[in-house]
Amino acid sequence: MMNSGIEASAVNHPAGAELARHVHDRGQLSVLLRGTLEISSEEGWWVAPPGLAIWVPPNVMHGARYSESSSVLNLRFGEEFTASLPVGCDCVVVTDLLRALAFEAVRLIGSNTQTEAIELVVRLMVLQIRQPQQGPGLFLPHGRDRRLRQATSLLRADPASNVPLDELATRVHTSARTLARLFVNETGMPFTRWREHLRVICAVEYLARGQSIIQTALALGYKNTSSFTTLFTRLVGSPPRRYMDQLRQRQTDT
Structure with missing residues (x-):
């Protein structure tokens, strides 16, 4: 209305x-x-x-x-x-x-x-x-260059993929050096850091759907929860369980 x-x-x-x-x-x-x-x-x-x-x-x-x-x-x-x-x-x-x-x-x-x-x-x-936001925003830039957009779309379609930069560059018809430069210049992050942020954002979405930490870690290509939890904590500032608990405290019944 x-x-x-x-x-x-x-x-x-x-x-x-x-x-x-x-x-x-x-x-x-x-x-x-x-x-x-x-x-x-x-x-x-x-x-x-x-x-x-x-x-x-x-x-x-x-x-x-x-x-x-x-x-x-x-x-x-x-x-x-x-x-x-x-x-x-x-x-x-x-x-x-x-x-x-x-x-x-x-x-x-x-x-x-x-x-x-x-x-x-x-x-x-x-x-x-307008209040200053606490904690990381769940945002990932994808850049404007056509080759970079294609690369980030491929990564988003399969966040568990460990495809190396040179192979990804071949798929989008450019060189590894050019693609690495595009990631830094247009997203502000190196390729590996961008993929880490992608996995953390996907993790929050999976956990919000009710998947367990181990299910989420395996779905994102990790062999155990330890390495996944370490990455999540480094980028988000708190372990996945604590982070999701904090979000759920704000959730209301509908």
Whole structure:
């Protein structure tokens, strides 16, 4: 439903649902309540399990995918509220207050209540979104060069693959030296670091679906949980079990 300053809706998506690339004339915050959400844009790829939200600025072309049955609150903000919000897509930590405000926005607009109350809720939400984010955002840049895009697509299709750089370069019809340079210049990460980040993001998605740590480690090509846990802790800042527990503490029953 719509108000002059905000649109708010609660939406359920079946497993495997995909939304083709599109744009909104308003900035959108998608607060995930259940399942997983993937947003892709020209910048890269974001993943949100429950406990995180994804902000998409106005007029940014993007697509969405829900790998499992998911529930999400979509809040779209009018121009008067988006000027102070991030100019690029971003992950947002869903605090108890932000989640409560999102639910309240949906409720207020559904009840056609007074504009003053809705605007107050929206302004509080904007302040929450603007708060410095703690912990890593689940974002992976894919670059703009055609060869790099092809390479990152191959890696995303098989995150457990240990394909070496020279073989990957051959597959996308370039040299290993050129592909290595493209990874650094366009993603800010060397090839091996990019693949490590890919595996951590995939791990969060798998764990959010209910897979165990050992199932996740094996699915990502690790022979044991020790090496997987070491990588996850190094990149995320806490072991996978603790990280997922922290996210689940923010999850609400739906």
